[in-house]
Amino acid sequence: MPAEELAIGVDIGGTKIAAGLVTPEGKVLGRLRRSTPGHDARAVEATVVELVTLLGARAPRAAVGVGAAGWMDSTGSTVLFSPHLAWRNEPLRARLEDALGRSVMLSNDADAAGWAEHRFGAARGENEMLCLTLGTGIGGAIVLGGKLQRGRFGVAGEFGHQTLVPGGHRCACGNRGCWEQYASGNALGREGRALAGSNSPVAHALRAETNGDASAVTGEMVTRLAEAGDPACSDLVAEAGEWLGLGLANLAAVLDPGIMVIGGGLGSASPTLIEVGEAAYKKALSGRGYRPFAKIARAELGPDAGLVGAADLARLPRG
Amino acid sequence: MPAEELAIGVDIGGTKIAAGLVTPEGKVLGRLRRSTPGHDARAVEATVVELVTLLGARAPRAAVGVGAAGWMDSTGSTVLFSPHLAWRNEPLRARLEDALGRSVMLSNDADAAGWAEHRFGAARGENEMLCLTLGTGIGGAIVLGGKLQRGRFGVAGEFGHQTLVPGGHRCACGNRGCWEQYASGNALGREGRALAGSNSPVAHALRAETNGDASAVTGEMVTRLAEAGDPACSDLVAEAGEWLGLGLANLAAVLDPGIMVIGGGLGSASPTLIEVGEAAYKKALSGRGYRPFAKIARAELGPDAGLVGAADLARLPRG
Numbered sequence: 278m279p280a281e282e283l284a285i286g287v288d289i290g291g292t293k294i295a296a297g298l299v300t301p302e303g304k305v306l307g308r309l310r311r312s313t314p315g316h317d318a319r320a321v322e323a324t325v326v327e328l329v330t331l332l333g334a335r336a337p338r339a340a341v342g343v344g345a346a347g348w349m350d351s352t353g354s355t356v357l358f359s360p361h362l363a364w365r366n367e368p369l370r371a372r373l374e375d376a377l378g379r380s381v382m383l384s385n386d387a388d389a390a391g392w393a394e395h396r397f398g399a400a401r402g403e404n405e406m407l408c409l410t411l412g413t414g415i416g417g418a419i420v421l422g423g424k425l426q427r428g429r430f431g432v433a434g435e436f437g438h439q440t441l442v443p444g445g446h447r448c449a450c451g452n453r454g455c456w457e458q459y460a461s462g463n464a465l466g467r468e469g470r471a472l473a474g475s476n477s478p479v480a481h482a483l484r485a486e487t488n489g490d491a492s493a494v495t496g497e498m499v500t501r502l503a504e505a506g507d508p509a510c511s512d513l514v515a516e517a518g519e520w521l522g523l524g525l526a527n528l529a530a531v532l533d534p535g536i537m538v539i540g541g542g543l544g545s546a547s548p549t550l551i552e553v554g555e556a557a558y559k560k561a562l563s564g565r566g567y568r569p570f571a572k573i574a575r576a577e578l579g580p581d582a583g584l585v586g587a588a589d590l591a592r593l594p595r596g
Numbered sequence: 597m598p599a600e601e602l603a604i605g606v607d608i609g610g611t612k613i614a615a616g617l618v619t620p621e622g623k624v625l626g627r628l629r630r631s632t633p634g635h636d637a638r639a640v641e642a643t644v645v646e647l648v649t650l651l652g653a654r655a656p657r658a659a660v661g662v663g664a665a666g667w668m669d670s671t672g673s674t675v676l677f678s679p680h681l682a683w684r685n686e687p688l689r690a691r692l693e694d695a696l697g698r699s700v701m702l703s704n705d706a707d708a709a710g711w712a713e714h715r716f717g718a719a720r721g722e723n724e725m726l727c728l729t730l731g732t733g734i735g736g737a738i739v740l741g742g743k744l745q746r747g748r749f750g751v752a753g754e755f756g757h758q759t760l761v762p763g764g765h766r767c768a769c770g771n772r773g774c775w776e777q778y779a780s781g782n783a784l785g786r787e788g789r790a791l792a793g794s795n796s797p798v799a800h801a802l803r804a805e806t807n808g809d810a811s812a813v814t815g816e817m818v819t820r821l822a823e824a825g826d827p828a829c830s831d832l833v834a835e836a837g838e839w840l841g842l843g844l845a846n847l848a849a850v851l852d853p854g855i856m857v858i859g860g861g862l863g864s865a866s867p868t869l870i871e872v873g874e875a876a877y878k879k880a881l882s883g884r885g886y887r888p889f890a891k892i893a894r895a896e897l898g899p900d901a902g903l904v905g906a907a908d909l910a911r912l913p914r915g
Binding site: 405419438440443451561569571 | 667676677722724738740741745747748751752753754757758759760761762767769771774842845846847850851853882883884886888890
């Protein structure tokens with residue numbers, strides 16, 4: 278393969294930075310990983326430069342795509358805001374391009390993952406697709422007409438921050454009743470802690486798991502116990518699934534996609550959540566009976582999605 | 597002007613059918629209007645053919661764009677469903693092309709109006725825009741990357757049928773709590789009737805207007821009395837405006853447009869509703885402070901928007 282067709286993808290997460298050399302077919306040829314050096318933006322940049330330099334020895338002209346949680350401007354040049362890192366209106370692309378001597382493109386991590394599912398994963402061949410990254414919150418990507426839609430200011434796809442319950446649970450975004458307060462890992466954790474703390478007899482598995490410390494219940498724990506058959510945790514997952522379906526129906530009312538792909542840590546850990554969510558979506562879609570349903574599918578690329586998508590986006594001509 | 601640059605736009609409404617000859621600059625050169633012949637789909641088609649034939653004498657090769665309430669498939673060929681007319685899975689484009697000997701394109705009426713605002717109206721020069729048609733319900737159009745986004749099955753933009761209040765007011769779509777049950781002309785009418793029927797002393801203007809018959813209160817009446825300064829009706833409009841703003845914030849969270857244009861009968865009749873809606877949107881947008889606000893603007897093209905947009909869409913190469 279000509280080295281210039283390769284691209285380097287970097288996925289900056291809250292705990293680790295993963296990088297890989299990605300082929301035009303979405304295969305990852307080389308892979309490196311480092312711990313994220315805390316909240317220190319300069320140290321994070323140095324780690325990205327180190328990983329790209331190591332991987333890039335085999336592909337001296339490969340473009341670099343960097344995905345991270347947060348908001349990038351619509352041209353992929355500037356980090357407007359990042360929840361885990363100290364970037365604010367940071368011209369990260371120019372800084373990395375100077376340091377690397379390569380073309381760099383920044384993307385939101387959920388956008389990158391969704392683009393990867395569109396190009397190489399569960400939504401191959403479908404030009405009208407949405408991808409949900411279901412984890413502690415709900416991130417999103419929108420592909421319409423075969424193009425990633427970043428929005429006017431680069432921050433499209435914040436699916437999790439649709440208000441679904443006016444006056445409902447407080448969200449970290451400052452609002453109340455955001456969808457991700459009802460259908461995410463954080464939602465499962467909150468409900469699990471409430472149940473475990475209530476001395477309800479149905480919460481015995483959660484209490485056993487945490488030695489009676491209700492505050493130690495996590496969304497992952499609820500998900501795992503539910504998949505193992507615990508009735509109380511299954512109820513919590515089913516409730517989250519109903520909310521998941523309602524939000525999917527809202528997205529379909531607005532965007533009418535052909536497929537909605539669900540990935541992320543929670544998405545891959547809980548097939549039940551997605552099953553319940555799909556059934557609820559089909560009961561909630563406005564106009565059901567007069568229109569086709571979008572397909573609901575599990576993501577296929579797993580934890581590689583972010584770096585694969587970031588790399589592939591870096592190969593596109595700049596818009 | 598070369599005749600082949602003209603296009604003919606037809607806007608099929610529940611009570612009237614309007615048609616016009618539209619220039620590439622969006623000017624309407626000729627204009628005709630008929631009453632909609634009831635729910636008889638064949639009679640509606642005959643009226644469309646009559647209007648196009650009359651207008652088309654000056655432009656024998658002009659393409660024809662037809663906008664109507666309802667769902668068209670994504671290629672603009674087939675009417676999937678129309679709420680006011682008897683079309684169900686009707687290959688209307690082929691029927692009209694056979695009858696007219698011209699190229700025909702079908703569009704949802706809110707899509708057509710939004711496209712017109714993008715091309716010639718309040719959203720000129722903004723490639724990332726949404727348009728709300730605020731009337732008895734809430735229709736919508738989505739333009740991203742300068743392209744009208746019809747969705748995978750042609751039914752994108754059903755903004756009014758986002759669930760905003762789970763378990764809330766019943767909607768004609770079969771669901772509960774749709775946005776348009778809170779921020780539309782129907783919502784104002786329902787609340788006005790409830791207020792007028794409650795013998796509340798604040799409802800005296802509504803009772804005077806209807807000679808005491810609360811069931812005769814309409815959304816238009818509430819809007820008119822509010823704009824004239826009646827305090828109770830102003831409160832109802834302000835309440836609807838709060839809901840309007842919340843829904844706008846949800847759309848912005850998902851789509852991140854540069855501008856949201858608000859048209860339709862209610863949109864043009866109630867500047868107050870839009871003012872309150874804009875303020876509420878700015879208080880509700882997720883991430884406010886870290887991202888720019890989309891501009892909120894009133895539509896500029898008025899009742900011509902539907903036929904102008906339908907005509908202009910008919911000029912585009914078929915996708």
